[in-house]
Amino acid sequence: MIQVGIVGYGNLGRGVEYAIQKTEDLELVGVFSRRAPETVETVYAETNVYALNTILDFKEKIDVLVLCGGSKDDLPQQTPELAEHFAVVDSFDTHANIPDHFAKVDEAAQKGKQVAIISTGWDPGLFSLNRIMMEAIIPDGKTDTFWGKGLSQGHSDAVRRVDGVKGGVQYTIPSEVAMEKARSGSKEELETKEKHVRECYVVLEEGADAKEVEQAIVTMPNYFEPYDTTVHFITEEELARDHQAMPHGGFVIRSGQTGEGTNQTMEFSLKLDSNPEFTSSVLVAYARAAARLAKEGVVGAQTPFDIAPKYIHPKTNEQLRKQYL
Amino acid sequence: MIQVGIVGYGNLGRGVEYAIQKTEDLELVGVFSRRAPETVETVYAETNVYALNTILDFKEKIDVLVLCGGSKDDLPQQTPELAEHFAVVDSFDTHANIPDHFAKVDEAAQKGKQVAIISTGWDPGLFSLNRIMMEAIIPDGKTDTFWGKGLSQGHSDAVRRVDGVKGGVQYTIPSEVAMEKARSGSKEELETKEKHVRECYVVLEEGADAKEVEQAIVTMPNYFEPYDTTVHFITEEELARDHQAMPHGGFVIRSGQTGEGTNQTMEFSLKLDSNPEFTSSVLVAYARAAARLAKEGVVGAQTPFDIAPKYIHPKTNEQLRKQYL
Numbered sequence: 038m039i040q041v042g043i044v045g046y047g048n049l050g051r052g053v054e055y056a057i058q059k060t061e062d063l064e065l066v067g068v069f070s071r072r073a074p075e076t077v078e079t080v081y082a083e084t085n086v087y088a089l090n091t092i093l094d095f096k097e098k099i100d101v102l103v104l105c106g107g108s109k110d111d112l113p114q115q116t117p118e119l120a121e122h123f124a125v126v127d128s129f130d131t132h133a134n135i136p137d138h139f140a141k142v143d144e145a146a147q148k149g150k151q152v153a154i155i156s157t158g159w160d161p162g163l164f165s166l167n168r169i170m171m172e173a174i175i176p177d178g179k180t181d182t183f184w185g186k187g188l189s190q191g192h193s194d195a196v197r198r199v200d201g202v203k204g205g206v207q208y209t210i211p212s213e214v215a216m217e218k219a220r221s222g223s224k225e226e227l228e229t230k231e232k233h234v235r236e237c238y239v240v241l242e243e244g245a246d247a248k249e250v251e252q253a254i255v256t257m258p259n260y261f262e263p264y265d266t267t268v269h270f271i272t273e274e275e276l277a278r279d280h281q282a283m284p285h286g287g288f289v290i291r292s293g294q295t296g297e298g299t300n301q302t303m304e305f306s307l308k309l310d311s312n313p314e315f316t317s318s319v320l321v322a323y324a325r326a327a328a329r330l331a332k333e334g335v336v337g338a339q340t341p342f343d344i345a346p347k348y349i350h351p352k353t354n355e356q357l358r359k360q361y362l
Numbered sequence: 363m364i365q366v367g368i369v370g371y372g373n374l375g376r377g378v379e380y381a382i383q384k385t386e387d388l389e390l391v392g393v394f395s396r397r398a399p400e401t402v403e404t405v406y407a408e409t410n411v412y413a414l415n416t417i418l419d420f421k422e423k424i425d426v427l428v429l430c431g432g433s434k435d436d437l438p439q440q441t442p443e444l445a446e447h448f449a450v451v452d453s454f455d456t457h458a459n460i461p462d463h464f465a466k467v468d469e470a471a472q473k474g475k476q477v478a479i480i481s482t483g484w485d486p487g488l489f490s491l492n493r494i495m496m497e498a499i500i501p502d503g504k505t506d507t508f509w510g511k512g513l514s515q516g517h518s519d520a521v522r523r524v525d526g527v528k529g530g531v532q533y534t535i536p537s538e539v540a541m542e543k544a545r546s547g548s549k550e551e552l553e554t555k556e557k558h559v560r561e562c563y564v565v566l567e568e569g570a571d572a573k574e575v576e577q578a579i580v581t582m583p584n585y586f587e588p589y590d591t592t593v594h595f596i597t598e599e600e601l602a603r604d605h606q607a608m609p610h611g612g613f614v615i616r617s618g619q620t621g622e623g624t625n626q627t628m629e630f631s632l633k634l635d636s637n638p639e640f641t642s643s644v645l646v647a648y649a650r651a652a653a654r655l656a657k658e659g660v661v662g663a664q665t666p667f668d669i670a671p672k673y674i675h676p677k678t679n680e681q682l683r684k685q686y687l
């Protein structure tokens with residue numbers, strides 16, 4: 038059994054606790070949190086919670102750590118720190134800072150002779166893998182990434198700041214028209230604003246004017262004005278009942294030409310009822326890979342680009358060839 | 363530049379000749395055929411054609427061979443024979459014989475200290491990769507593969523054997539109803555016959571009775587009777603004009619549950635106007651991987667499961683991380 042530790046217990050931490058239960062070859066040693074362990078309530082009563090600052094005592098008991106901190110403030114510090122002492126995986130998703138994060142994690146992992154897989158998850162992660170594989174196969178073409186249907190935190194906040202709005206959420210939805218263009222083999226560049234439409238579900242404050250609120254939203258510069266935006270008015274009960282989940286997903290589409298202009302289209306898509314639970318499931322599959330690579334003596338920072346797919350699946354290579362190839 | 367040889371010049375061989383032109387890091391040394399070189403007509407006039415039995419003279423000039431023979435009779439012999447002397451890739455697609463093919467190729471490659479990547483292409487190949495990755499990520503779920511829309515050689519032959527049929531083709535098409543079930547997260551097993559519908563385009567012989575021909579087709583045991591089959595009657599001109607391409611494609615769909623029953627759906631699909639040209643493009647990307655692995659000293663048979671994605675893309679790992687992750 039591969040012995041796993043969870044570092045940080047938010048949405049991803051909870052998702053990893055669930056995902057480990059679904060495997061037959063991974064076992065949870067415990068959750069490590071910066072908060073007082075007795076204040077952290079886990080999904081399963083039997084899950085151990087420890088103070089993060091005691092984690093070095095577990096060096097011999099843990100094969101791999103799944104780092105579930107936030108990309109903004111936690112992982113830039115936690116991944117390098119822990120990669121010096123443990124095999125680790127994270128889902129660092131600040132795209133622009135990936136080269137820097139990679140360099141820091143690599144230095145620490147090299148120093149401690151550990152392996153560290155960064156930026157797993159779905160974007161970065163599975164979407165990135167599809168972007169490079171599709172381009173490698175059809176060099177003469179164009180790749181488009183569409184996000185959604187998904188709840189956008191930043192845009193939901195913007196809606197809630199509008200006068201007369203009591204509560205609300207915003208979903209980003211890929212535009213069907215733009216997706217058809219992407220699939221068609223056309224080389225026309227699509228702008229972000231024509232690739233997505235925005236849908237808002239809003240609860241009005243008493244006495245607020247619906248028309249005014251709608252206008253204020255759809256004309257909001259940057260956030261909504263450039264997009265095709267629809268506003269739906271709902272009750273507080275509906276907001277609580279229908280809009281508390283964290284759905285997300287998206288599409289990577291590459292369309293291009295082979296031979297004398299023959300069209301070929303490849304597409305990868307996700308429809309996720311829970312973004313964090315799915316991301317956690319990807320983290321856990323790559324945790325398996327990290328534990329195996331550590332056993333093989335691989336050292337240093339890696340990304341999903343560096344990992345042969347067989348490492349994430351629990352079966353042997355012989356079984357995979359026989360049953361899935 | 364990576365120096366490439368093509369072995370066997372049929373649909374795939376031609377597709378590889380095209381695909382190499384679309385790359386910036388691969389160069390074609392020549393085509394090697396069992397036929398007399400002067401009888402083989404290549405796409406580009408400048409392409410060299412050599413007799414296959416002279417290929418050992420090219421050992422120093424070639425980094426990797428792309429094997430384009432048929433899976434039934436050519437590759438079982440050619441891949442092991444050539445893997446002893448060259449880095450090779452093939453698209454061997456007789457699923458049931460893959461373990462045996464792998465063992466024979468591995469023995470030869472080990473003996474000659476070469477690398478050999480077998481069963482690239484799309485099924486086996488990209489579809490297989492998606493099957494293992496999706497299952498590894500969402501262990502509690504169900505994967506379905508759908509094929510089409512694609513021309514089926516065997517079923518087209520069956521249509522043409524019916525009395526009163528002058529010519530015709532048959533397309534296998536995934537059933538929309540079955541695909542929606544696969545996406546829904548239901549664990550219900552779908553039978554092959556409910557997963558696909560069949561569409562026939564038929565040219566009648568003069569005086570033949572359309573109703574009788576249609577009945578003979580849709581009631582044909584095994585081939586059509588178990589399926590939802592539609593027969594369209596067309597003219598000889600339409601058959602020649604609209605049904606000569608080799609389209610294919612399909613879908614790999616996995617739907618499953620995380621947490622307390624949260625539904626997650628992953629989907630990979632291809633819509634190919636030319637099956638052989640696409641398969642050739644995959645072969646060429648894996649030829650790049652084989653040449654690179656050979657340089658690193660990797661020896662023995664490999665499948666797409668063993669190849670880290672970075673190896674198939676021409677850019678450096680730094681560029682990939684910065685631009686695509």
Ligand SMILES: NC(=O)c1ccc[n+]([C@@H]2O[C@H](COP(=O)([O-])OP(=O)(O)OC[C@H]3O[C@@H](n4cnc5c(N)ncnc54)[C@H](OP(=O)(O)O)[C@@H]3O)[C@@H](O)[C@H]2O)c1
Nearest residue numbers: 045046047048049070071105106107108128158159160161
């Ligand atoms: N690559 C991808 O596709 C992808 C997709 C989705 C998300 N992500 C990344 O995943 C990161 C983590 O997401 P998340 O939703 O798990 O974030 P989160 O719920 O905010 O948790 C982040 C950290 O905050 C602390 N925390 C959680 N709940 C707390 C509470 N009630 N009070 C005080 N502290 C609490 C936890 O650390 P302690 O236990 O130590 O306090 C936890 O590790 C995101 O920043 C994002 O970058 C990546």
Ligand SMILES: NC(=O)c1ccc[n+]([C@@H]2O[C@H](COP(=O)([O-])OP(=O)(O)OC[C@H]3O[C@@H](n4cnc5c(N)ncnc54)[C@H](OP(=O)(O)O)[C@@H]3O)[C@@H](O)[C@H]2O)c1
Nearest residue numbers: 370371372373374395396430431432433453483484485641
């Ligand atoms: N993995 C996948 O997803 C996938 C997808 C599609 C196909 N495939 C595989 O690819 C294999 C090859 O497909 P293909 O369409 O390229 O087969 P093909 O056109 O029949 O060519 C096979 C071989 O037949 C010989 N040949 C071709 N044209 C000829 C002619 N006019 N006269 C005499 N001999 C000729 C060539 O060898 P010489 O030049 O030595 O005579 C060639 O290597 C298939 O068997 C299939 O298994 C795999």
